[in-house]
Amino acid sequence: MKILFAAAECAPFFKTGGLGDVAGALPKELKRQGADIRVVLPYHIQQMPEVYKEQLEDVAQFEVKVGWRKQFCGIKKLVKDAVTYYFIDNLYYFDRPGLYGFDDDGERFAFFSQAIIEMLERIDFIPDVLHVNDYHTAIIPVLLKDKYQWIQAYQSIKTVLTIHNLQFQGIYDQIVLSDLFDIGYNAFHEHGLEYYGNVNFLKGGIFYADLVTTVSPTYAQEIQTPAFGLGLEGVLRENSWKLKGILNGIDYDMLNPETDEWIAAHFSVDHLEGKKANKKALQERVGLPVREDVPLMAMVSRLTEQKGCHLLEEKMNELMQRDIQVLILGTGEAQFEHSFNFFNSVYPEKFKAIIDFDIELAQQIYAGSDLYIMPSAFEPCGLSQLNSLRYGTLPIVHETGGLKDTVQPYNEFTGEGTGFSFYDFNGQVMLETIDRALSVYYDQSKDWTTLVKTAMRQDFSWEKSTREYLDSYEQITEQ
Template structure:
């Protein structure tokens, strides 16, 4: 089985969010199952030099995009047994960052076209072309319009994976007609049209052979108006070819026994985990105390992550016998909130308004509790890392958080964390109070640790589900 992933970012080359973690780790697990899986990314300026120096240029050709004749190069790098291809055009990709430019529609139109055009140059024609998020969303449209009738490519099946439906790649209809040379029939209400323009994401959803998203609950949620971002009707109509497959975690990359950023390595030893906590408290300037629970927030400080709930009850939270560590950047009002709290309660809260991977790992290892009160969360990786590092998650029951964190039941001793259902600040506050109370009951904490130990959130099961899906598609089932 030959599979080509088309995505806009991947660890370890370039990362802005959880998509990069998936594209960096899922192919490795698929390769273990015998799938010949390869990945195609844009060749961004931000890719570290030591990776660029290892790349080999394997093709260059002229690409037709609308009326434009454009240079396209393809570079190749073998990384941990997985081949990565990089689409090269300096005008589009030699600039800082991945997204946020005024010509993003043109940049990713070029990328989508280049993925398909490069197949004849790289000696690899996949059975399945797996497209991820809006940046690759027009690939199934272009395949259907320009490639599916060619004998060499007619067998290819396409999969579209939604990592976050909120981001849809909506641009002007005129731009789509210009870049993609598509007829008027592609811009009716049932085709690419959205919000008066046209959408990369909608194209991927409609023209692919199958749709997946990153958790079973999110697959259900996006078929409702509350979570559906105006595409819920379309998704309900396509539910027969929609499946939620939970994201996994790279257990080699995230391992408290071997993590180079962790001070004292451990697996299930609470005593050793406590040593990391004391070191973290010392580093952050918090009172060094074993007996007080330390709660972590490692996230983007944006509405989606539920920071508004914390804002609503910040005074009550600061009254709890609890320490906080916050790591992340985001919207100015939320950064101001945590700066204020750190100034007003220096013995209670440490605000680290930056991104620091080493500090993030130390926080996972040193914290007792990990908070994710998200408004919506397609899958979430923070709660998976937290459980791997034996930090007990407190989550809102949405998307992948609901699928991965089992609420603790005091009667049966079952559960791996704490959760609340409604997007409500006082429900969150009540849940945090309960977690703090139970932290001081060693028997309960031992049960939570034992329950987390039994869980397997590695990519193994999810990769098997993807491999089965590819097999069904290739067989025409």
């Protein structure tokens, strides 16, 4: 099966979040399982490491019409881990200091989407399935059935749209139809791009794609409700017949406590001694007292309200009355950066916030902590809790989205579980859940070690999820 995977970011070339992780890991596993998979990305020249720039090979050059504009489009290529990556080159659109957040993002991704379609014949690769991701490429299924439907070679292409985060939908004035795509109003209707008089890229993709997926089964259900649907809940309910939640995985080759080069000591589910050494090294590195007997609870996150930082902020003074150490790594909203810096000065022996983005330290936190706090208001899938489970650090999560799907709450009667969870989204319930985790930790019974080992035995590698994607691809190509 021939698959083209289109995304705006991809690790290890450039990424800002979960989409980049998925784009980096899923195609690699698809290739391993026998698919002819190619990936197409913007050439974010300022973000790509030099080691990859040096490997790029020029494949094609042509012009893409973006409305009335004639824009240069170069196609570059490199092969990594047996996967072929194509990069859409245009300095005007992609030579920027960041990936997103520019006033002309609509135009940038309109160019990108049209360039992807127009490159297919030039690179001699017509996919059976074109898999698009989030609003940046969501209009491609619309364009294939509208602007480019006359091209015979494209008529058998099936499309999959994956929604990684419904927050970002690509809503623009209807003038973009002519100004950016040079198309009329054929797709501007209730079952297409029209959204309260504007154009909504994601909405169009949901209606026109052959399959719509989200990154966890629970999130697929949640976004059909007003609480999580962000204005598209009706659209998603109407298309629920082709909506499917497939849980994200993590790269078990890279995230492996037995081989991780960034952690102080290697360990495994059968040899946990190294976890204590990692805790000691972590406490030393961040300047917390080295105590084996005190539970260390950590968070690696963007510091935002969506991630539940306001719940931690609200209850931190109470939490600091417990015998616990708390470690937070991340950057984000100024309010939380200032608050957590304040707690640094008030509780220097028990609390440490490092306002930074540090991948190496993040790995050491997963390996060296006892508990991992993730009280997100919503979480399409979440990867941090999967990382923490892999390293035997028990997650404390709000029961939403992928967090609910991946963390089995501790059962005090049977001793089963892989972490701790709470349903009501408020600080007091979160604090009570932390207390429940602390009581198990301090009980010194066999339950804690059993939980750690059970957590580490969970399989959230990409292998299982990739089989689900392949099955889904086959179903739509047989229709």
